[in-house]
Amino acid sequence: MLQPGNTPNIPEPAPVEDPVGLIVDTLRGWLETTLKSLPNLVVALVVAIVFWILSRLVRKALERGLARTPLPEPIRKLLTGVAGFTILVAGLFIALGVMGLDRTVGSLLAGVGILGLALGFAFQDIASNFMSGVLLAFRRPFEIGDRIETHDYEGKVEAISLRSTVLRIPTGESVRVPNKDVYGNPLVNYSESGRKRIDLVCGVSYGDDLAKAKEVVLAALDGVPHRLPGREAELFYKEFGGSSIDFVVRFWVEYKRHPQFLEARSEAIQRIKTAFDDNGITIPFPIRTLDFGIVGGKGLGEEIGPMVSGASRG
Numbered sequence: 001m002l003q004p005g006n007t008p009n010i011p012e013p014a015p016v017e018d019p020v021g022l023i024v025d026t027l028r029g030w031l032e033t034t035l036k037s038l039p040n041l042v043v044a045l046v047v048a049i050v051f052w053i054l055s056r057l058v059r060k061a062l063e064r065g066l067a068r069t070p071l072p073e074p075i076r077k078l079l080t081g082v083a084g085f086t087i088l089v090a091g092l093f094i095a096l097g098v099m100g101l102d103r104t105v106g107s108l109l110a111g112v113g114i115l116g117l118a119l120g121f122a123f124q125d126i127a128s129n130f131m132s133g134v135l136l137a138f139r140r141p142f143e144i145g146d147r148i149e150t151h152d153y154e155g156k157v158e159a160i161s162l163r164s165t166v167l168r169i170p171t172g173e174s175v176r177v178p179n180k181d182v183y184g185n186p187l188v189n190y191s192e193s194g195r196k197r198i199d200l201v202c203g204v205s206y207g208d209d210l211a212k213a214k215e216v217v218l219a220a221l222d223g224v225p226h227r228l229p230g231r232e233a234e235l236f237y238k239e240f241g242g243s244s245i246d247f248v249v250r251f252w253v254e255y256k257r258h259p260q261f262l263e264a265r266s267e268a269i270q271r272i273k274t275a276f277d278d279n280g281i282t283i284p285f286p287i288r289t290l291d292f293g294i295v296g297g298k299g300l301g302e303e304i305g306p307m308v309s310g311a312s313r314g
Contacts, residue, residue, distance in 0.1 A: 040098055043098050044096070044098045044099045045095070047095045048091055048092065048095045051090065051091020051092075051094070051095075052091065054087055054091075055085075055087040058084060059083060062076075062080045062083055063076070077162075078162060126163070128180040129180050130162050132179035132183035132184070133160075133162035133163055133164075133179040135183055136182065136183055137160070137162070141187055141189060142187070142189050142191075142192070143157070144158065145191070146189055146190075148167070148189050149188040149190070150181070150185055150187045150188070151177055151182065153169060153175050153177060154167075154169065154188075155167035155168050155169035156258075162179070163178070164176045164177060164178050164179055165177050170258070190255060191255065193255070194255055194256060195253065195254060195255050196253060196261055197251070197252050198251055198252075198261070199249075200249050200269065201238075201247075202217075202246070202248075203243075203244030203246040203247065203283060203284065204283065205244055207282070208245075212279070213247075213276075213281050214235050214247075216276065217233075217235055217272055217275065218233050218235060220271040220274070221251055221268055221271065221272075224251070225263060226253040226254045226263065227251065227253055227264070228252035231251070233250065234250045235247055235248070235250075236248055236250075242286065243284045249268075
């Protein structure tokens with residue numbers, strides 16, 4: 001309780017600062033800091049510009065130098081891009097160091113590491129396609145213009161990048177196959193050897209002379225276009241079919257373009273058919289035998305003959 005005549009000790013309120021003066025002092029401090037760091041800022045800007053120019057010069061020099069090497073174009077672009085980007089990043093870190101932002105540089109490095117890890121998980125398919133594209137570029141299992149079959153697609157290679165391979169399929173559509181599917185699946189390159197074998201399956205009737213049929217077929221194939229020199233045609237009888245004796249005839253053709261293969265196969269079929277007609281050799285139709293007996297072995301005439309005879313007598 002307060003005794004009579006005593007007054008409480010109340011602290012005096014702090015003097016209210018002038019807000020305008022506070023703002024002015026803050027701006028003055030910023031200006032002084034800026035003026036003090038202005039030389040470093042100019043030097044950092046000059047460093048950034050020098051490294052940017054250096055990046056462009058290095059990229060152009062690498063492009064000219066790598067153009068004389070057997071490296072594929074996607075790899076050349078990758079190497080020049082990585083070199084230019086590395087120089088730019090180095091210039092950025094040096095510029096930040098000149099400005100005294102060492103802690104910022106460390107934070108950026110840590111952030112880049114974390115960001116790279118996160119992007120690696122988020123874009124693992126893209127990274128997989130990219131790495132597959134690099135491996136394909138080095139191994140070079142096919143070139144632009146080759147006809148290949150991969151991942152259930154067959155067509156002519158129109159473009160190869162570090163992410164995908166573009167095929168023009170026979171029906172005219174363009175298919176972009178991811179490189180990880182090209183690299184991770186079986187690949188058939190029809191153009192690599194420059195030749196291809198055609199196998200034609202046919203048959204002759206049981207009444208034909210097999211030796212004569214073979215001679216006629218091989219003679220008919222002599223004039224087929226795009227035949228590979230030095231490779232004779234071969235004919236092998238395969239089996240006794242239901243209505244014919246089946247054979248396969250094999251011969252090799254040049255394979256620079258797919259129409260060559262189609263033309264040679266079509267011409268061979270026409271020549272074999274014409275030769276068979278000219279020599280009286282039959283390509284039989286399928287024959288079906290109908291058995292009308294309960295136990296088996298009776299033809300239609302045997303089965304209905306007694307019925308017809310009984311009806312005529314009646």
